[in-house]
Amino acid sequence: MPIHNFNSGPSILPKSVYEEAARAVIEYNNTGLSILEIGHRTNWFIQIIEEARSLVKELMGIGGEYDVLFLHGGATTQFMQVPMNFLDQQARAAYTDHGIWGSKAINEAKVWGEVDVVQSSANSKYDHIDRLEFLSNKHSYLHITTNNTVEGTQVHHLPETNLPIIADMSSDIFSRPFPFSKCSFIYAGAQKNMGAAGVTMVAIRINDLPSISRSIPPIMDYRKHIEANSLLNTPPVFAVYVSLLTLRWIKEQGGLGVMEKRNHEKSELLYNTIDALPVFSTYVAPSSRSQMNAVFFIEDELLQQQFLDECKELGMIGVKGYRTVGGIRVSMYNALPLSSVQEFCSLMKDFARRKG
Amino acid sequence: MPIHNFNSGPSILPKSVYEEAARAVIEYNNTGLSILEIGHRTNWFIQIIEEARSLVKELMGIGGEYDVLFLHGGATTQFMQVPMNFLDQQARAAYTDHGIWGSKAINEAKVWGEVDVVQSSANSKYDHIDRLEFLSNKHSYLHITTNNTVEGTQVHHLPETNLPIIADMSSDIFSRPFPFSKCSFIYAGAQKNMGAAGVTMVAIRINDLPSISRSIPPIMDYRKHIEANSLLNTPPVFAVYVSLLTLRWIKEQGGLGVMEKRNHEKSELLYNTIDALPVFSTYVAPSSRSQMNAVFFIEDELLQQQFLDECKELGMIGVKGYRTVGGIRVSMYNALPLSSVQEFCSLMKDFARRKG
Known part of the structure; x- marks a missing residue:
């Protein structure tokens, strides 16, 4: 199956x-060595990480x-490392709060300085993200989460602000063209669109790194990582290699424009199906819907469990909503083929006909 | 070759x-999925990490x-995280200083509290480690490095102390039986004897975790990681799996006693060869020699370069000394076969005969 x-x-x-x-785990590039036993200061690995760093910039x-x-x-860890490096003692940072990950970022930042939540949809179950215009001369930066994996919302308009923007793009990095150059700092865990x-991955506009009065722990100091060409300590060699392979794939497929076209096609099919079938509902505002993660539900919990069971029987995995939110969540990252969404939508229609 | x-x-x-x-990267355990795409909250991964945690305890x-x-x-990162959790503001920690990694640990600890270096061989090029007896009622813990990868020394007698011992065992974990239960906290990067x-890996005697007045950043708080069963944030799934495979291998081979026997055989052969050939020298005190990393040199630098070149030609890689130390370094971790050391010693003898 x-x-x-x-x-x-x-x-x-x-x-x-x-x-x-898998081939590289057996033997990397005719070296006679597994990628797992290659030293991080060898030319082999330097070439891997340099190509990956350069592909990130290119994309x-x-x-x-x-x-x-x-x-x-x-x-x-970036939730902590960002304020360590960007937020001085007694200084203030502006954060938006549109989901569980943004709110964790806020909690970590509060250890290091003062945080003002300048926009939040917490009072309406994180169901939308409004356009934000935020001018300030008392904040060190504005932190945003561009896609809310758990709640199924996505930033479709970068905030208009005079502050340096710091963006957690973990769950939609490289899924669409994006005004990256309007951000001072971009970060993303690799395990959605960029690898294992x-x-x-962290991209820093070097001149926007501020001087900070606290002593930054050396291993958390971005300047030291930059000086060491991302080799300050032993990097996760295999994970960097998988990121390189994924970045190459994105480029070979045609880049971010092609990714967006495919992601749009998949998410449009799914949202149209949700909207067309009364048994399925979503409280996410249409203008805030995520192309990466669709979060929806069946009001009758027994029926919803039946649907989730049928998904499982048909080999459709990972569709149970996040534990604090419940319901159904369908993630549609770059590598998910359209055919998977088509199969899923067929099941939805079939289920609605049988149970509706 | x-x-x-x-x-x-x-x-x-x-x-x-x-x-x-490599098989798991293609398909993990008949799941139809690559290990790289398996969710960290699935039963598949929970079984992996629980078996790995339990094997660590067993070994x-x-x-x-x-x-x-x-x-x-x-x-x-543990260099920072340990004092964050164990060293209160204004409190004092005792550190031994027997090499570059221990001295980096000291630098990270100084960010968080007061550090007393209670034993050091820095003045003699880190060439030995004396037995240490250290009683104190004014230090929160004693930090040691059990094996100095760069300098080629190893702790052969655990310090006698009334303080909680915190041990960085990155480069000799699971290479020999060890009085682990005399330590309050043991940590090791996996990439030598334990995986990629x-x-x-971190082992904590839970009751020895102190109460600390600073607010510990949530992501750095050992208590929160313990409560979350090591799933506080997305773990490095593949790296944990490779550790599990390596831990299973250690157990299947017969455990730490067998590892020590093999490691002793390899290192004895190498050190005997160094001692027998006047062209090779080591300044490491015989009683402090490491079974993991032998650090030695040829006095004539041109001759030494010739030797390193010959190693390369014969497919013997990774034998150049650490950049700050120079010379020759041969690492002989658990998975290195005796035959590799035999080949290396043959080359040494042959080289000495030709050039001596």
């Missing part, structure tokens, strides 16, 4: 990435004013 | 680990008073 993987992350990657990564359309790092620790779990 | 991999880390792993890991011979975590960030780069 073919599996349709709608996991929210770690999630499906291109089949060619699995094949090439983002950013230049030498930025540096790109591949770090440990997941986006959650275990590495986090 | 067969390759002999003497890398200091990332380093050689058992061939069976490469084979099983260490420690019980329920400890918890075992698989974390991001490398041992270098990208995951760090």
Whole structure:
């Protein structure tokens, strides 16, 4: 039975990435060595990480004013590392709050300085994201989450602001063209659109790194990582390699424009199906819907469980909503084929006909 | 040409680990899914991480008073995370200083509290480690590095102390039986004896975790990781799986006693060869020599370069000394076969005969 993987992350990657990564675990590039035993200071690995850093810049359309790092620790560690480096003691940062991950970022930032939540949809179950215009001379930066994996919303208009923008793009990086160069700092855990779990990509406009009075722990200091060309400590070699393979695949497929076209086609099909079938509902505002994660539900919980069971029987996995939200969640990252969404929508229609 | 991999880390792993890991990248355990696309909250992955946590305890011979975590960030992040959790503001910690990694741990600790270096061999090029007896009622813990990868020394007698011992065992974990239960906290980057780069193992005696007045960043709080069963954020799934395969291999081979026997045989052969050939020298004190990393040199630098070139031609890789130390370094972790050391020693003898 073919599996349709709608996991929210770690999630499906291109089949060619699995094949090439598996070959490298046996032997990397005719070296006689597994990729797992290659030293991180060898030319072999330097070429891997340099190509990956350069592909990130190429896909983002950013230049030498930025540096790109591949770090440990997941986006959650960035929730801490960003304020450590960008938010001075007693200084204030502006955060938007549109979901569980943004709110975790806020909690980590509060350890280091003052946080003002300048926009939130918490009072309406995180069901929408309004356009934001935010001018300020008392905040060090504005932090946003461009896609809310758990709640199924996505930023469709970058805020208009005079502040440096720091963007957590973990769940929609490289899924669409984006005005990357309007951001001072972009970060993303790799395990959705950019590779396997275990590495986090960071792009920094170097001149926007502020001087901070606290002593930054050396291992958390972006400047030290930049000086060390992203080799300050042993990087997660294999995870960086899988990111490189995924970045190459994105480029070979035609880049971010092609990704967006495909992602639009998949998500439009799914949202149209939800809207057409009364048994399925979503409280996410149409203008805020995510192309990556569709969050919806069946009001009757027994019926919903039946639907989830049928998904499982048909090899459609990862469709149960996040534990705090419930319902159904379908994630449609770059590597998910249209055919998986088509199969899923067929089941929805069939289910609605049988149970409706 | 067969390759002999003497890398200091990332380093050689058992061939069976490469084979099983490569299979899992294509399809994990008849799931129809690559290990790279499996969600970290699935039963599949929970079984992987629980077996790995339990194997660590079994190999260490420690019980329920400890918890075992698989974390991001490398041992270098532990250099910061340990004092964040164990060293209160204005409190003092005792550190030994026997090499570059211990001294980096000291630098990270100084950000968080007061550090007293209670034993150091820095003044003699880190060439030895004395027995340490250290009683104190003014220090929160004693931090040691059990093996110095760069300098080629190893702790052969655990310090006698009334303080909680915190041990960085990155480069000799599971290479020998060890009084693990005399330590309050043990950590190790996986990329030498325990797996691939990208995951760090931590074993904590739970009751020894102190109350600390600072607010610990949530993502760095060991208590929160323990409560979340090592799933506080998305773990590096593949790296944890490779650690599980390596831990299984250690157990199947017969455990830590067998590892030590093999490691002793390899290192004895190498050190005997160094001692027998006047062209090779080492300044490491015989009683402090590491079974994992032998650091030595040829006084004539041109001759030394010739030797390093010959190693390269014969597929013996990773034998150049660490950049700040120079010379020759041969790392002999668990998975390195005796035959590689035999080949290397043959070359040494042959070289000495030709050039001596």
